[in-house]
Amino acid sequence: MENVEKMKAFFQKDAFAAGIGLEICSVTDREAVITVQITDGHLNANGCVQGGMLYSIADFAFATISNFLHPITVTQSGHIQYLRAAFTSSLKAVARERARCGRNTACEVTVYDDKDEVVCVCHFSGFVKETAAH
Amino acid sequence: MENVEKMKAFFQKDAFAAGIGLEICSVTDREAVITVQITDGHLNANGCVQGGMLYSIADFAFATISNFLHPITVTQSGHIQYLRAAFTSSLKAVARERARCGRNTACEVTVYDDKDEVVCVCHFSGFVKETAAH
Amino acid sequence: MENVEKMKAFFQKDAFAAGIGLEICSVTDREAVITVQITDGHLNANGCVQGGMLYSIADFAFATISNFLHPITVTQSGHIQYLRAAFTSSLKAVARERARCGRNTACEVTVYDDKDEVVCVCHFSGFVKETAAH
Amino acid sequence: MENVEKMKAFFQKDAFAAGIGLEICSVTDREAVITVQITDGHLNANGCVQGGMLYSIADFAFATISNFLHPITVTQSGHIQYLRAAFTSSLKAVARERARCGRNTACEVTVYDDKDEVVCVCHFSGFVKETAAH
Numbered sequence: 001m002e003n004v005e006k007m008k009a010f011f012q013k014d015a016f017a018a019g020i021g022l023e024i025c026s027v028t029d030r031e032a033v034i035t036v037q038i039t040d041g042h043l044n045a046n047g048c049v050q051g052g053m054l055y056s057i058a059d060f061a062f063a064t065i066s067n068f069l070h071p072i073t074v075t076q077s078g079h080i081q082y083l084r085a086a087f088t089s090s091l092k093a094v095a096r097e098r099a100r101c102g103r104n105t106a107c108e109v110t111v112y113d114d115k116d117e118v119v120c121v122c123h124f125s126g127f128v129k130e131t132a133a134h
Numbered sequence: 135m136e137n138v139e140k141m142k143a144f145f146q147k148d149a150f151a152a153g154i155g156l157e158i159c160s161v162t163d164r165e166a167v168i169t170v171q172i173t174d175g176h177l178n179a180n181g182c183v184q185g186g187m188l189y190s191i192a193d194f195a196f197a198t199i200s201n202f203l204h205p206i207t208v209t210q211s212g213h214i215q216y217l218r219a220a221f222t223s224s225l226k227a228v229a230r231e232r233a234r235c236g237r238n239t240a241c242e243v244t245v246y247d248d249k250d251e252v253v254c255v256c257h258f259s260g261f262v263k264e265t266a267a268h
Numbered sequence: 269m270e271n272v273e274k275m276k277a278f279f280q281k282d283a284f285a286a287g288i289g290l291e292i293c294s295v296t297d298r299e300a301v302i303t304v305q306i307t308d309g310h311l312n313a314n315g316c317v318q319g320g321m322l323y324s325i326a327d328f329a330f331a332t333i334s335n336f337l338h339p340i341t342v343t344q345s346g347h348i349q350y351l352r353a354a355f356t357s358s359l360k361a362v363a364r365e366r367a368r369c370g371r372n373t374a375c376e377v378t379v380y381d382d383k384d385e386v387v388c389v390c391h392f393s394g395f396v397k398e399t400a401a402h
Numbered sequence: 403m404e405n406v407e408k409m410k411a412f413f414q415k416d417a418f419a420a421g422i423g424l425e426i427c428s429v430t431d432r433e434a435v436i437t438v439q440i441t442d443g444h445l446n447a448n449g450c451v452q453g454g455m456l457y458s459i460a461d462f463a464f465a466t467i468s469n470f471l472h473p474i475t476v477t478q479s480g481h482i483q484y485l486r487a488a489f490t491s492s493l494k495a496v497a498r499e500r501a502r503c504g505r506n507t508a509c510e511v512t513v514y515d516d517k518d519e520v521v522c523v524c525h526f527s528g529f530v531k532e533t534a535a536h
Contacts, residue, residue: 013179013181014177014179014184015176015177015184016175016176016177016178016184017186019175041149041150041153042149042150043147043148043149043150044150044151045145045146045147049150050148050149050151051193051209052150052151052189052190052194053150055189055190055193056184056186056187056190059185059186059189060186074216075185076506076527077213077214077215077216077479077527078185078189079213079347080212080213081211081345081374081391081393082208082209083367083368083372083374084369098389099351099378099386099389101352102352104478106386108376108391110366117369118369118374121366121367121391123376123389125349125479210344210372210393213347213481213525215506215508217502217503217506217508218503218504232523233485233512233520234485235485238344238483238485240483240485240520240523242500242510242525244500244501251503252503252508255501255525257481257510257523257525259344259483278447279447281446281447281449282445282447283443283445283452284443284444284446284452284455285454287443308417309418309421310418311415312415312417312418313412313413313414313415313416318418318419320418320419320454320457320458320459320461320462321418323454323457323458324454324455324457325454328454331453343453343484344483345481345482345483346453346457346480346482347479347480347481347482348479348480348481349479350476350477350478350479
């Protein structure tokens with residue numbers, strides 16, 4: 001839980017993440033897990049979770065693992081492949097670093113629905129800026 | 135304005151897009167333009183527009199042009215490259231179709247800040263499902 | 269080795285893959301491994317493996333795992349992030365399926381140099397056409 | 403033609419590009435055009451141009467425009483969406499810079515067959531290293 005508290009503090013001023021209900025669930029060297037309880041405000045015209053919302057939870061999972069492993073990391077690019085419509089009461093995003101070389105990091109994020117089915121798979125690249133003073 | 139009204143009706147139940155303030159500004163065969171007035175709720179921990187928010191306006195611009203040109207189009211994948219931090223009072227996303235072949239469409243979206251500087255460039259692929267009855 | 273022979277037969281008419289020296293090394297339900305011995309003809313102006321060559325081995329690893337798991341799969345899109353220059357005598361590409369839903373598959377490929385350092389990480393999406401008659 | 407000669411000199415040691423037959427056709431501030439005459443050695447098992455070959459011409463078009471506009475540019479990532487099978491006697495790749503900010507460049511490349519139909523659309527990101535001494 002110490003890691004979770006640390007990353008909550010890191011992102012405490014992220015108003016967008018808070019506003020859409022993202023919760024940092026767990027953080028280890030291996031992975032970060034973000035969850036969200038789905039409400040009507042997350043849905044698109046078809047009644048499933050909107051594509052921007054799906055990307056946003058994935059992006060926040062990437063930001064969490066990469067800034068945990070090596071702050072400050074800024075996102076350079078994100079890629080998302082949608083696999084199924086998300087008719088679900090909650091989402092879970094799991095982020096892992098696949099490789100790092102110098103200041104460049106490559107991470108994968110998978111987003112699951114409440115049946116643990118994969119909703120989308122994502123890839124993010126980040127650039128590690130000068131290390132935060134701790 | 136007729137096109138704008140048509141697409142507003144198409145997306146009127148998109149609660150996520152409405153909740154984050156996205157506005158359909160103009161729609162032609164050539165391009166769709168989406169705008170948003172930035173508020174504190176759109177910001178990240180650094181005080182600039184959050185990455186998920188930037189993707190969300192781009193994704194909605196893609197959804198607007200592709201569903202205008204050939205409904206119903208579902209998003210298969212999205213790619214976003216971030217170029218500069220968005221310290222801005224508004225955003226504008228401009229979406230154009232680059233190519234279509236059969237049921238597959240390829241669109242580009244560029245997001246601009248209030249100085250008309252490019253914030254991020256995006257690419258989306260979509261699959262055109264059976265045409266909506268009109 | 270049976271799997272390898274099967275996939276070699278599947279790709280025996282792939283003249284481009286043969287011409288650039290790609291070898292199917294192993295294939296299981298879990299992963300496909302492609303290798304290549306680097307020669308001067310694979311290099312760019314800086315003397316390291318050219319970017320198109322790096323993509324090509326990754327793409328072929330994706331094609332191998334996806335057509336092994338569910339022929340015929342066609343590539344819809346590919347994404348590659350380059351992490352380090354490949355000054356190396358050989359390359360190895362390892363492809364795994366991350367998720368599949370209906371006819372859509374999502375695979376990751378990692379390319380390693382002869383020191384087992386990651387050169388690039390890739391993501392591919394494919395569409396499974398009607399199953400080949402066997 | 404002066405620009406073409408300049409870029410041919412820049413890439414004269416790119417053995418992979420030469421080996422697969424890539425030709426720098428024209429270069430201006432606005433776009434770079436690469437062409438290739440298709441031979442049996444470029445084909446896949448289905449008799450159309452192989453996916454790695456399609457990426458390779460696009461990547462080289464990106465490398466040409468970006469190193470013409472601001473040498474030395476290294477590729478950070480590439481994304482390719484395939485739209486139709488390339489049964490064709492030649493290919494043409496047209497690369498344009500969409501945006502640049504500081505040392506980061508974002509370029510699009512479109513690849514056409516001999517009927518001027520779009521085969522694939524691509525997006526590349528590059529990092530501009532210290533300018534070459536000229």
